[in-house]
Amino acid sequence: MPPATTDPVTAQAPPAEVTRDVHERMVRIRLFETEAGRLMEAGRLPGFLHLYVGQEAVAAGVMSALADTDQITSTHRGHGHAIAKGARFREMYAELFGKATGYCHGHGGSMHINDLSIGMLGANGIVGAGLPIAVGAAFASVYRDDGGVAAAFFGDGASNIGAFHEAVNMAAVLRLPVIFVCENNGYAEFTAQADHMLLPDVADRADAYGIAKEIVDGMDAVAVHLAARRAVDRARSGGGPTLLEAKTYRYYDHQGVKGLRIPYRTQEEIDAWKARDAIDAMESWLVEHGHATREDIDAVWDRTRREIAEAIEYAERSPDPDPDTDLLRDVYTTGNANTTGDAS
Amino acid sequence: MTTLSAGSAAPAAAPVVTRRLTYVKAFNEGLAQVMREDADVFVAGEDVAGYGGVFHMFDGLLGEFGPRRVVDTPIAEMALVGLGVGAAARGLRPVVDLMFMDFLGVCLDQVVNQAAKMKYMYGGAVSVPLTITTASGAGLGAAAQHSQSLEMWLAHIPGLKVCMPATPHDAKGLIVAAVRDGDPVVVMLNKVLLGAKGEVPEEIYEVPLGKADVVRGGDDVTIVTVGRMRDEAVRAAEELARTGVQAEVIDLRTVQPLDIGTVLESVRRTNRVLVAHEAVTFGGIGAEIAAQIQDQVFDHLDAPVLRLGAPFAPVPFAPVLEKAYVPDAERIAAGCRRLLERK
Numbered sequence: 001m002p003p004a005t006t007d008p009v010t011a012q013a014p015p016a017e018v019t020r021d022v023h024e025r026m027v028r029i030r031l032f033e034t035e036a037g038r039l040m041e042a043g044r045l046p047g048f049l050h051l052y053v054g055q056e057a058v059a060a061g062v063m064s065a066l067a068d069t070d071q072i073t074s075t076h077r078g079h080g081h082a083i084a085k086g087a088r089f090r091e092m093y094a095e096l097f098g099k100a101t102g103y104c105h106g107h108g109g110s111m112h113i114n115d116l117s118i119g120m121l122g123a124n125g126i127v128g129a130g131l132p133i134a135v136g137a138a139f140a141s142v143y144r145d146d147g148g149v150a151a152a153f154f155g156d157g158a159s160n161i162g163a164f165h166e167a168v169n170m171a172a173v174l175r176l177p178v179i180f181v182c183e184n185n186g187y188a189e190f191t192a193q194a195d196h197m198l199l200p201d202v203a204d205r206a207d208a209y210g211i212a213k214e215i216v217d218g219m220d221a222v223a224v225h226l227a228a229r230r231a232v233d234r235a236r237s238g239g240g241p242t243l244l245e246a247k248t249y250r251y252y253d254h255q256g257v258k259g260l261r262i263p264y265r266t267q268e269e270i271d272a273w274k275a276r277d278a279i280d281a282m283e284s285w286l287v288e289h290g291h292a293t294r295e296d297i298d299a300v301w302d303r304t305r306r307e308i309a310e311a312i313e314y315a316e317r318s319p320d321p322d323p324d325t326d327l328l329r330d331v332y333t334t335g336n337a338n339t340t341g342d343a344s
Numbered sequence: 345m346t347t348l349s350a351g352s353a354a355p356a357a358a359p360v361v362t363r364r365l366t367y368v369k370a371f372n373e374g375l376a377q378v379m380r381e382d383a384d385v386f387v388a389g390e391d392v393a394g395y396g397g398v399f400h401m402f403d404g405l406l407g408e409f410g411p412r413r414v415v416d417t418p419i420a421e422m423a424l425v426g427l428g429v430g431a432a433a434r435g436l437r438p439v440v441d442l443m444f445m446d447f448l449g450v451c452l453d454q455v456v457n458q459a460a461k462m463k464y465m466y467g468g469a470v471s472v473p474l475t476i477t478t479a480s481g482a483g484l485g486a487a488a489q490h491s492q493s494l495e496m497w498l499a500h501i502p503g504l505k506v507c508m509p510a511t512p513h514d515a516k517g518l519i520v521a522a523v524r525d526g527d528p529v530v531v532m533l534n535k536v537l538l539g540a541k542g543e544v545p546e547e548i549y550e551v552p553l554g555k556a557d558v559v560r561g562g563d564d565v566t567i568v569t570v571g572r573m574r575d576e577a578v579r580a581a582e583e584l585a586r587t588g589v590q591a592e593v594i595d596l597r598t599v600q601p602l603d604i605g606t607v608l609e610s611v612r613r614t615n616r617v618l619v620a621h622e623a624v625t626f627g628g629i630g631a632e633i634a635a636q637i638q639d640q641v642f643d644h645l646d647a648p649v650l651r652l653g654a655p656f657a658p659v660p661f662a663p664v665l666e667k668a669y670v671p672d673a674e675r676i677a678a679g680c681r682r683l684l685e686r687k
Contacts, residue, residue: 071434104467112465121433122466126457132426133458139427140434143386143412150430163453166423173418330468331502333526 013222016291018064022221023282023292024300025060029053029080030279031304032089035312036079036096037257045096047109052080054251057278058183059084061224062151062244065232071119071137071150073130076111077250078123081153086118089311099318106321107330128158131167131180138176138235149177149235151228157188159202165209168243172209177235179228182245183218189254190264206243218248219278222285249273362543367512368400370544371533374516375402375439377548378523379409382437385523388415389424389441389477398443399479399538421451425476429458432474437523442478444490445532448497459528460503474528477519480508481571481622482670483536488658491535491666493571493623498530499600499632505529505553506600510574512542514597517551525553534572554601558610562590565680566610566617570596570629573620579673584680591680599629604636611637615646616683620671625653647686650679 013019033053040049052059055077063084066072074081082092087103095102096110103113114122121137124130134152141148158164159182171178182202186193199205206213212234216227224246231242251274252258286292321327365373379385386409387393387402393416396403406414417424421442428438442448448455455476462470482491498506505527509515515533522529559574560581567577574595581591592610596603611617617637619630630651637649652671660666 073430102467103469104465107467108465114466114469116433116469121430122462122470124458126453129426129453129458132423132454133430133433135423136427136430136432136438137434138430140431140436143431143436162450163422163426166418166420167426169418170420170423170427174415330464332505333463333471333473 012226013289014225018225019222019286019289019291020296022060022064022225023279023286023297024304025063025084026056026221026279026282027300027304029056029059029083031301031308032083032092033079035308036093037252039096039312041257046098048255049096049110050077050255051250051252051257052077054273054278055183055185055218055248056080057221057224057282058181058218058246058248059153061221062179062181062228064225065228066119066149066151069119069146070148070232071121071134071141073121073134073137073150073152074123075130075153075155075158076123076125076127077155078111078113082113082115082120082123085115085120087113087115087120089308090314093311093315094318097315097318098320099315100321100326101315101318105326105329128154128161128163130154131158131163132170134178135167135171135176138171138178139174142176147236149179149232151179151181153181153183155188156182156184156186156193156202157191157196159205160188160197168205168209168211168241171241172211175238175240178241179231179235180241180243181228182243183248184245185248185250187250187254187264192264201245203243203245211240212242213245214242215245215247218246219273219276219281221278221282361546363546364541365512365544366538367509367515367540367542368533368538370512370516370542371401371509371519372403372405373544374519374548375523376405376408378520379405379413381548382523384435385437385439386413386415386431387439387441388417388427390417390419390443392416392441397441399533399535401441401477401533421447422454425451425454426458428474428476429454429462429472432459432472432528433462433470437473437475439475439477439523442476445478445480445494446489446492448478448494455498455504455528455530456501460501463527464503471526472528473526475519475522476528476530478530478532479535480532481534481536482659482666483572485661485663485666486535487661491659493532493621495532495570495599496623496628499602499629503528504600505598507531507553507598508571509533509551509597510537510569510571510595512540512544514551514557516544517549518553518597520548521550521553524550529553532571536572551597553598554603555597556603556606557595557597558606559593559595560591562592563613564590564616565683566592566594566607566614567676567680568594568596568607568617568619568633570599570621573622573671573676576671576673577620577676580676580680583673583677589680589684596629602632604633607633608637608641611641612644615644616680616686618650618652618676618679618683620652620676622670623653624656625651626656628653647683650683652676652679
């Protein structure tokens with residue numbers, strides 16, 4: 001069941017330009033994912049689709065606390081992170097369609113969207129694999145003394161894999177500026193948290209490595225933003241890594257929209273979380289605190305819808321990759337050469 | 345100290361000054377030189393800094409380059425390689441040390457699913473100029489978990505490059521080439537060769553990746569080798585020469601990229617070929633070379649391609665078993681004789 005609603009202390013609330021920005025990032029994720037789900041259901045997208053709907057407050061709250069030059073690593077459920085970091089809809093949809101104009105030119109698909117120009121080091125199909133890479137990205141910032149930090153997103157399920165433990169300990173002993181963001185949506189694929197770990201809070205795993213921890217309501221974008229800011233400030237000022245756990249929920253199934261229809265969650269549970277929808281809550285908060293009007297909010301939805309419709313049209317119109325020229329492209333930086341032994 | 349002519353084509357060039365160095369010292373010198381030329385190169389791994397690496401591969405680097413560029417890490421190979429991947433994706437040139445190649449098993453995801461694939465699956469946007477150094481091979485009585493030659497685990501993965509230096513000269517030239525390369529490269533140092541001595545130029549130089557070394561010319565039979573099979577093959581060739589057989593010895597130096605062209609050119613002349621490696625014969629580089637030979641120069645063959653690798657068992661401990669496990673000069677020579685018996 002969701003945690004009780006927390007009301008962020010208004011005194012420490014960020015200014016309206018930040019809260020409105022957080023809200024817009026959430027809307028962008030929600031609409032992108034909803035439309036992607038529709039395309040999937042209509043059989044128009046190849047491959048797998050792990051939708052981020054429900055968890056928007058985490059990506060938007062954390063990303064709004066990062067500088068554009070900070071780095072993130074993401075997961076198989078990575079669209080939300082990419083969008084919140086500033087990735088473009090056109091190239092994202094084009095990649096979902098497997099088009100030449102996509103972020104990966106059709107080499108990657110949903111699970112490999114990346115945009116180095118905005119510090120998005122990539123979604124990742126391997127659970128937990130992004131954590132060590134974020135440690136390396138943070139190492140590079142320290143090495144270059146550029147003041148950057150890195151955030152690694154992962155789920156409750158990933159906190160059981162060795163890469164999590166190695167990466168957290170490595171960042172701890174090297175005192176690297178990493179924010180380990182656990183999006184605890186309660187399930188490792190179809191396995192409930194209580195069945196995959198004994199601790200109720202992933203954040204407590206920080207104690208084993210001597211680093212800071214914080215638990216935040218992942219349906220409260222303002223609270224996430226504030227917690228992320230504390231972690232980012234700690235990292236940037238040399239205070240080392242933080243394990244930030246956001247309690248959240250995914251509305252769709254592990255994969256796809258309706259998934260495998262395995263009855264691993266009750267409708268009652270799903271409804272209870274949806275009743276605390278992060279975007280609804282954020283919009284009420286914006287209006288209550290005078291940061292935005294209902295008209296402002298509607299305008300965000302409207303312009304995002306238009307942008308998405310245009311991006312999907314662009315993606316569908318885009319050319320497919322060319323097997324003759326694109327199949328062997330980008331395997332190596334130098335020399336793919338005559339090493340394959342293919343008889344062709 | 346030896347002074348070699350730089351070649352008649354460039355009479356004005358300074359002579360190449362060489363000295364006899366051990367394999368590990370040559371590696372160490374190449375790494376230090378490439379670190380001097382590029383401030384983005386750093387070394388990380390277990391005991392690489394204070395201790396200098398368990399095989400002294402990194403001796404003196406901490407003193408010269410300091411703890412920022414020579415970094416001791418926990419025993420956590422997954423995080424270590426991942427640190428290298430993340431830093432490389434951001435433009436640094438990490439050298440991460442896996443100590444023993446057998447430890448690949450605990451970090452294979454970062455090597456195979458991350459470092460190797462990132463460039464391709466991210467649409468060319470990311471390069472991973474990562475070097476992984478590691479010690480491989482049997483012969484030290486280190487048994488099944490510290491003696492393997494796992495080059496084909498890696499050579500099978502598009503995106504990776506795999507070097508197997510067999511001489512001090514190549515240990516230096518290949519580490520320089522690996523660090524300067526834009527892709528992930530695994531450099532397998534052979535443990536038995538660490539103390540072997542050879543002529544090594546003082547200056548920094550590269551041994552290009554994907555260019556085999558024709559160690560010894562011959563027209564009767566071709567012996568293709570990787571790693572320390574080079575020395576065994578040379579000894580076999582010397583023995584064969586005493587009976588009038590001229591064997592050509594080709595050290596591949598890298599198995600990915602694979603310089604199949606040099607092998608094919610040789611086989612067209614000799615019509616007989618043996619491939620020797622330390623890894624098990626099944627699925628070894630010999631199998632790949634045999635396949636490519638039959639595919640491309642089948643009509644030139646006077647005998648089937650002979651593969652000489654380890655039997656299909658883990659590396660044993662007892663000296664007598666270990667000696668029987670790894671191919672040697674005697675078995676290479678005997679194999680060549682069998683090939684020559686076919687008319």
